[in-house]
Amino acid sequence: MSPVSVVGVSHLTAPVEIRERFAFAPAEAEAALGRLRTESEVQEAVLLSTCNRTELYVCPAGNERVKEAAERVLSDKAGEVVGGTKQYLYHHEGEASVRHLYRVAGGLDSLVLGEAEIQGQVRDAYELAGQSSTRPSLAGPILHRLFQSALSVGGRIRSTTPIGEGAASVASVAVELARKIFGGLEGRQVMILGAGSTAELVVGALARDGIRGLVVSNRTYERASELASRLSGRAVHFDEMPFELAKTDILIASTAAPHPLVTGDGFRQARGSGRRGPLLILDLAIPRDVEAEVGNEPNVFLYNVDHLHEILDDNLLKRRSSVPEAEAIVEEYARDFLHWYGARSVVPVIRSLRGRWDDVRRGELDRLLRKLSHLSADDRDLVEAFSKQLLNKLLHDPTRRLKQGAGNGRAVEFIDAVRYLHDLETVEADSSEGLELDDAQAMEVEDAETVEVEDTGTTDG
């Protein structure tokens, strides 16, 4: 039995120019979920849309029309795509979809292994499905349980494994280094040498931490000016660079110059008479823009491309080494979820079983009490209580084992056996209700079982 299925597109199946066509803004996601609810047999649905993936989780699974409806929602959003949208879509059913969501929430399926942002995005997607003034909630009992446990999986993976430790991009390495040197970045002066795109990314990351001023210097003043205006900085002519260097806290060099632009002598001359506070230099250029001997100057922290890649490789290695541990967590939670779902599927049979034997009990009790008409009202109550307790005791083990067996993936054979042995087909055929119970009914049966166990305990005591 499949609890849930997922259809989606991600960085593993589609390039960015395709992925961006599948991306839903929150309002668009809301409208799509509304349509899905009214125009299909979908009972529960959650739409997860991030820059690296768009996925639609739906219940019930194993239903071709539901699957088609889910695919249609994504394809409609993408519009016309050469060769069709299906070539980029993946589809997981049942257990695979459960494991997939857990891996997504844990960052195991992310472009940057172990990234933490996805955890919040999964939570947002679930909340969007649940809260709406224009349609009924699409976060029903199954997806509620699935997404809550997915968030637990993500939290546990990040807190018990090093999968999210260490910076995973040049920009985040730069921010981490700057923080470890300067503490906060508020009020720090940054200079970009050249106009490379990586430098722009690094400055973007630093700017989020509150740098004070940005200076861009390039051999071509126009290009410097263009980049400076884009980053809300100030352009300076290349010959002013040494003067600006004396005031700089973080230097990012990424020119295409064939020889070093910051030489040891030039650096000492520029910084010599000025302040001697710490200076972080990120030389992202090949060939290098900054002579290696500059790194030997006191209070200068020089990192070139090789240093940065070495750090990134180290961090990535650490993250990768934690994958088996994270996968084990995914497996553990998937097992728990499937056990819960399996046990849930036997609730109607348990209900029929209890109803069947309760009818027998009532019939036999009536017959007995007619023969024992001399009994007082209190004694009659005692006999009735005894009959109930006896029934509870008799059904306790079969009920528990049925749930256990169903949770272990043997729901169908156990349900069939119980129906056959207890002749439940007749009972269920007579029943006006279907086999699928709504939430309230399921809870009612679970409550009854709890009471039953408590009753048994009382008798034993």
Add this chain to the structure above:
Amino acid sequence: MIAFVLAAAGVAVHALALALFTAEYGQLPLNGLAPSLSTAALIIGIGLVATLGLGEGRRVGIVLVQVVILLEAVAVSLGIEPSQELLDFQGWWFVFHVTLAFVGLGGLAVAFASGVLYLVQLHELNTKRMGRLFQFTPPLATLDRLGRAGLVGGFITFTLGLVLAWLWTINFGQSSDLWNVKVFWAVMSWFIFVAALGVRAGGGVKERRSALASVVGFSFIVFSYLGLRLVSSQGGFFL
């Protein structure tokens, strides 16, 4: 939070134990090697609790706690018992003098701990590693600020302690012979403070120099004290 609560509880228990010592023997735990070391450990412990409330700076506590444990371990192994030494220098003069000197050394201990972590972080940055040590150790700027605060605060209180002792010698016509071991050690410690502060002045990389000076200075003061205390035959040595 757990570290803060545990450290605060430890300091409270330690303070209570020293208060009981005072009540039982009618003698402040400032006289004799073991009680004095225990009091020094208590004051550095108070510094430790204070640093645990300092955001990223709280990690300095990992070094401070070891200083506290080391001092207390030496004190306990020697046996914290009342001293038979007769002090010339007694009463409130003595209490204020020793307490101020201890607080001053506590400040230097904070500078020492910050200095150790500063040098560790500097090493991590220079070797271009971003391992667990790099992640754990606070930023250089934070450590430098904390070290400077410990050094300046420690210098002021230590100086006040010495001034108090000097005023006492004038007031009661006592000798302040520099070759008296305790006077020699106290003046030497004061000069170490001055030197550690002095390296912050001038150009170059004053942060690294200051961290080194704090580490070397504090270590020198502690070991020179233990050395002098063990070889000296003079009584009345306040620590």
